[in-house]
Amino acid sequence: MAGSWTSWGGDVHLDWDPATGREGLADAIRDAIRAGRLARGDALPSTRALAGDLGVARGTVTRVYADLAAEGYVHTSQGAPTVVVADGVQQASPPRTRPRSPEARWSLLPGHPDLSAFPRAAWLSATRRVLQHAPASAFGYVDERGVASLREALAGYLARSRGVVADPERIVVCAGYAHAISLLAIALRERGELAFEDPSLWVFRDYARAAGARITGVPVDGAGIRVSELDSPAVVVTPAHQYPLGMTLAPRRRAELARWAVEQGGYVIEDDYDGEFRYDRKPVGALQALAPERVAYAGTASKTLAPGLRLGWLVLPRTLVEPVRAAMATHGWRTPVLEQLVLADLIGSGDYDRHVRRCRAAYRARRDRLLAALPGYLTPHGISAGVQLLLTLPEDGPGEAEVLASAKRQSLALQGLGPHWISQGEHPQGLVLGYATPAEHAFSATLAALGQTLADVSR
Ligand SMILES: Cc1ncc(COP(=O)(O)O)c(C=O)c1O
CATH class of the missing domain: 3.40.640.10 (Type I PLP-dependent aspartate aminotransferase-like (Major domain))
Structure with a gap:
């Protein structure tokens, strides 16, 4: 389970599994500093507030802060907030990369034009x-x-x-x-x-x-x-x-x-x-x-x-x-x-210009074919432009994780809406479908794989 602290204006996300205890909590804060989510000069929540948010003893947080101070990540002083003193970004963990799925046979991952159409x-x-x-x-x-x-x-x-x-x-x-x-x-x-x-x-x-x-x-x-x-x-x-x-x-x-x-x-x-x-x-x-x-x-x-x-x-x-x-x-x-x-x-x-005009016509035709292939209970958004659309999933239907698992069984790479959110909490579920991605010859088969994926989860 991941925790996040909430009693603090910055609302920095902490990837902390309670099973990993004090060491794990220290690691999670180190990671937040290294990745730049907590920057030099940021005040950490009080030991009482963080302990309350995470449901741990206050002494645990106090010891974690003391360990981090000894390592030079934070500065603690009596009666004042604990403050980050390390610059994390130089040692930041590598950015998460774009979704790629070379092992999937079909792909509707967003972010690509039809590469086979390169002029x-x-x-x-x-x-x-x-x-x-x-x-x-x-x-x-x-x-x-x-x-x-x-x-x-x-x-x-x-x-x-x-x-x-x-x-x-x-x-x-x-x-x-x-x-x-x-x-x-x-x-x-x-x-x-x-x-x-x-x-x-x-x-x-x-x-x-x-x-x-x-x-x-x-x-x-x-x-x-x-x-x-x-x-x-x-x-x-x-x-x-x-x-x-x-x-x-x-x-x-x-x-x-x-x-x-x-x-x-x-x-x-x-x-x-x-x-x-x-x-x-x-x-x-x-x-x-x-x-x-x-x-x-x-x-x-x-x-x-x-x-x-x-x-x-x-x-x-x-x-x-x-x-x-x-x-x-x-x-x-x-x-x-x-x-x-x-x-x-x-x-x-x-x-x-000629190439862009050709692609515009081709992508528009694909967009129309994709829309025609979608089951009526799903709502597409953002269809009048670009090379991807958003398909929201109904609240009482299958969630993103279920659809992505079903897509994997069809060897179809799909992208969920989930990782795009910055704020924590409940958000609508959806799929971001990149319809320019398949080569022209693979488009029909890719639509068929999508149809099967959705049919399997709506049963
Ligand atoms: C929202 C958004 N901005 C910009 C880009 C272009 O990124 P780049 O020029 O680095 O390939 C993409 C491509 O996927 C995108 O989805």
């Missing part, structure tokens, strides 16, 4: 052109922000396709959104907490935490993030298609969030991971256009081309360009030049 011929032609024409100097150590021709191509593409207020000088090309969020976490570290939507993809919270950010959650309701509950200097949002719940941030909330950022001097990180894929309605433009000096726009080639390329981009408020460039420089990071030149060529030739 090999267009990429090859663009690579040829680049190698024929690029000067030798192009292969040197270029500006940390990325290759100028790609930043120019992206500025034009993002302005026209997503309404982003883009200027090549403010663009930083990086190794996907995973890299972008790490860079921003470093650049914003001094400002304090970084808020994420609750729920959100845990992978990126882990990356930000590993980069030194203190993470907090802000609830999401039917209209998107509850801006009125924001109490952090910076926040990460997915306005076009909330991940994983799937709604579009309501117009009044978009305006409220932009106003919050301008009035409070806060920063918004806009994760526009699938903005190119919108099916039934007009595309929603980027939030960044409402407050370009407060919103850091992040895009990626992971959904439009392939995640293996590791190509993403940031369009930054002017005040963040130098901190992000400096974060690249101090870590010795640069994005590979050849891929940048090829992507610039692909955008310039129109092949990128």
Whole structure:
């Protein structure tokens, strides 16, 4: 059983099994410090409060705190709170990785486009052109922000396709959104907490935490993030298609969030991971256009081309360009030049747009086939955009664990909603289905495996 302490404002989750006793409790607190859930300067709950929450003797907690003080993790003093004095993030346990299931025969794991649709011929032609024409100097150590021709191509593409207020000088090309969020976490570290939507993809919270950010959650309701509950200097949002719940941030909330950022001097990180894929309605433009000096726009080639390329981009408020460039420089990071030149060529030739249009039509057709295959007692959400949808499970039906176990029997990899939540407690149960993931030839069989999985648990 895992415990969590609740009588304390921070509400830090403790993975503690009472059967492991005092040693186990000390381990759980060490882990929380190492993983950055508890940062230097944080006060631990009083021995009385923690003992009460966990249902153990107060003396046990007192001894645990004394052990941790002797090891240099915390400082205790008579009559004052026990305070964390170690910096954990350098020794943080490795972030949990994305769900992958190479052993499953079929997969509806979210996060992938159809890799078999990668535009090999267009990429090859663009690579040829680049190698024929690029000067030798192009292969040197270029500006940390990325290759100028790609930043120019992206500025034009993002302005026209997503309404982003883009200027090549403010663009930083990086190794996907995973890299972008790490860079921003470093650049914003001094400002304090970084808020994420609750729920959100845990992978990126882990990356930000590993980069030194203190993470907090802000609830999401039917209209998107509850801006009125924001109490952090910076926040990460997915306005076009909330991940994983799937709604579009309501117009009044978009305006409220932009106003919050301008009035409070806060920063918004806009994760526009699938903005190119919108099916039934007009595309929603980027939030960044409402407050370009407060919103850091992040895009990626992971959904439009392939995640293996590791190509993403940031369009930054002017005040963040130098901190992000400096974060690249101090870590010795640069994005590979050849891929940048090829992507610039692909955008310039129109092949990128043509590929995105083809994929949009294909994914829309898949979405329709998936919806048609779902049993009526399940409710899909977030179906008008992107490459994944959320399927909520009825309260009186099978839960996530049961469905995932059934999927395993069908050799089908599925992702539950559970790990996305930041707050503890009861949450709706659901499945996040990535319908772009299977190769085209495997799509029908994958739908059949899903049908069998659901039929088996509804009996
Ligand atoms: C919510 C969200 N943001 C961003 C990304 C893109 O991540 P990356 O560019 O690191 O591949 C994904 C991909 O799965 C995602 O699901």
